[in-house]
Amino acid sequence: MPRDNPVHGTMTDPILAIRGLEVRFRTSDGELAAVKGIDLDVDAGETVAIVGESGSGKSQTMMSVMGLLAANGEARGSVKYRGQEILGLPSRALNRYRGRKLSMIFQEPMTSLDPLYRIGDQLAEPLMVHGGLGRKAALKRAEELLDLVRIPDPARRLKSFPHELSGGQRQRVMIAMALANSPDVLIADEPTTALDVTVQARILELLGDLQKRLGMAIVFITHDLGIVRRFADRTYVMKSGEVVEHGPTEGLFAAPKHAYTRMLIEAEPSGRKEPVPTGSPMVLEAKNINVSFHLRQGLFGRSAHEIRAVAGVDLAIRRGETVGVVGESGSGKSTLGRAVLRLLPASGLVRYEDRNLMPLDRKAMRPLRKELQLVFQDPFGSLSPRMTAGEIVTEGLLVHEPGLTRGERDRRAAQAFEEVRLDPLSRHRFPHEFSGGQRQRIAIARAMILKPKLVVLDEPTSALDRSVQKGIVELLRDLQQKHGLAYVFISHDLAVVRALSDEIMVMKAGKVVERGSVAAIFEHPREAYTRELMAAAFLDRREQITSC
Structure with missing residues (x-):
């Protein structure tokens, strides 16, 4: 129905009107109701945020608008674009809207790019x-x-x-692709999840500028309430497939009415990690690590362009210690993590306990893989769509503990699901039946089930809402304390890094520009680049961070 446009202050019909939307999935455990009859309006030129925990139904709401539900999903109700019903249109008819009038930035870019x-x-x-x-x-x-x-x-x-x-x-690249044809409505599903804080700030500024210039409406799906507060005109809060509260963003943050909304606003990874015990043994020591990539150019690839991804980096980590590695995209953080695990060619020295890993070939490294684990940044790209979540989590046991029976592996899977705060019964579902945050927890369970000694965590909380991040940080602390795990924690989320790390390394263009204790880096950063990261990360949240 017509109402005041919060951007232009005029009475207008919504450009996108959702009424009584239901989304259901057929699963082996019966029908799953993901969205339960919600109403939602988007006006021309405004930004509407949809927030909620993983599994709340926020992404599935917009996937149904775009006609992109999984094969076992079904949407009912009404979705109108400029008064035209588009829910249930055949693909050919819907393609007149998708990509031109309605465009979407997906949460997991590697699965969207060929x-x-x-x-x-x-x-x-x-x-x-x-x-x-x-x-x-x-x-x-x-x-x-x-x-x-x-x-x-x-x-x-x-x-x-x-x-x-x-x-x-x-x-x-996904953002550029979505903006290619200047859409009327841009649906952004966690568009800054994989971005470091400085780029995140620039992307938000860019989207705001494009919105003003093109009159484009934005539907912003996110778990980062700091972004919502700065960016959205109105906010819908979803829980278990229902809208529990909605209204102008400023008023909703100033005086939230629902207890769930208050919980989301107050959620923030907090506390500090226990110090490493004196005399804790060294788990891994890397010296002068260098990684270069050679990109072929020209006809038949006769010339090569060298990219120095990691340049002369040292890393030492003891039992029970967490080293946080921060920096912008392309700084070499993830490449360093893979290099010390011997997952890509590198020069230098990598010593794990009493062994030099550099001379070892793939076969010689295989017995050590159980003890040296990696949690990937992009959970959906690393989970096989043909396997159940339980089969994915126990896949490593087939290689490293082949004597286990099927029943024993299943019991281990149930225990691993409980450890990462997932319903053990959900281990029989497939990856596409989980939210992005739930899939990341499955990836963590897959690594932890092998009881490793060193885990490289590459953006393990990037896809998680704040309340779940807090639980995962506590979980990682508990596992570390119980098993004496060493973590290399790679992240652009400085609030999470602060809560989990003993030491922090700041990387830029393949080099370490600053390193030190958590207190030294956060309270007295020496380098201008480090100060820039802090300013971008804690914009509008400085009081919360300093009071943690």
Whole structure:
């Protein structure tokens, strides 16, 4: 129905009107109700945020709008774009709206980008299909879009494949793709999840500028309430598939009426990690680690462009210690983590307990893999869609503990699910039946079930809402204290890093620019780059952080 437009102050019909929307999934355990009859309006030019914990139904609400539910999902109710009913339209009819009028930025970019096609080709396709551009004009516009989302050297990146970009860079490509045809409604599903804090701030500024220029409406799905408070005109709070509270963002934050809303606002990883016991033995020591990538260029790849991803980095970590590694996308954080685990070629020294890992080949490393685990940044890309969650979690047991019976593996899976705060019965479901945050917890369970000694955690909480992040931080602390685990914790979320780490390394362009204790880095950062990271991370939250 017509109502006051919060942006323009006029009586208008909503550009997107959702009424009585229900989303259900058929599972082996029966029918699962993900969204339970919600109403939601989006006006032209405004930003509407949908917030809630993992599994609240916020992503599935917008997936149903775009006609992108999984094969076992069904949506009922009404979704109208400019008064036209679009829910239930055949794909060909819906394609007149998708990509041009309605566009979506997905939470997990690696699953949305084709690994076999170059970035330029993937950006050019929607410009040619929906915008009517020729290939040459589409590639020129694609380069402009990459520059718009702050990807360095955009002309060269057009020729890159998705695996050659960092997680944050891939997310920026997805943003560029969604904005290609200047949509009326941009649905952004956790669009800054994979981005470091400085790029996050620039992306939000960019989206705001584009919104003003194009009159574009934005539906912002996120668990980061700091972003919501700065960015959204109105906010819908979802819990268990229902809207429990909605209204103008400023008023909702100032005086939340529902207890669940108050809990979300107050949730923040807090406390400090217990110090490492005196005399704790060294688990891993790496010295002068260097990693370079050679990108082939020219006809038949005759010339090569070298990228120095990690340059002369040292790392030492003891039993029970957490070393936090922070820095912008492309700084070399994730590459360093993989290098010390011997998952990619590197030079230097890596000593695990009493063994030098550098001379070991793949076969010699295999027995050590159980003790050296990695939790990936992109959970959906690392979980097989053909296996149940329980089979995924116990897959490593088949290799490292082959004597276990099927029943024993299943019992271990149930225990692992309980440890990461998931219903053990859900281990019989498939990855697409979980929310993004739940899938990340499955990835953590897969690593922890092997009882490792060292775990490299690559953005393990990036897809989780704040309340779940707090629980995961507490879980990681408990597991570490119980088993004496050593963690390399790679993240752009400085609040989580602060709550979990003993020492922090700040990386930029492959090098460590500053390192020190948590107190030294947060209270007295020496480098301008470190201070810039702090300012971007704690914007609008300085009082909360300093009081933790």
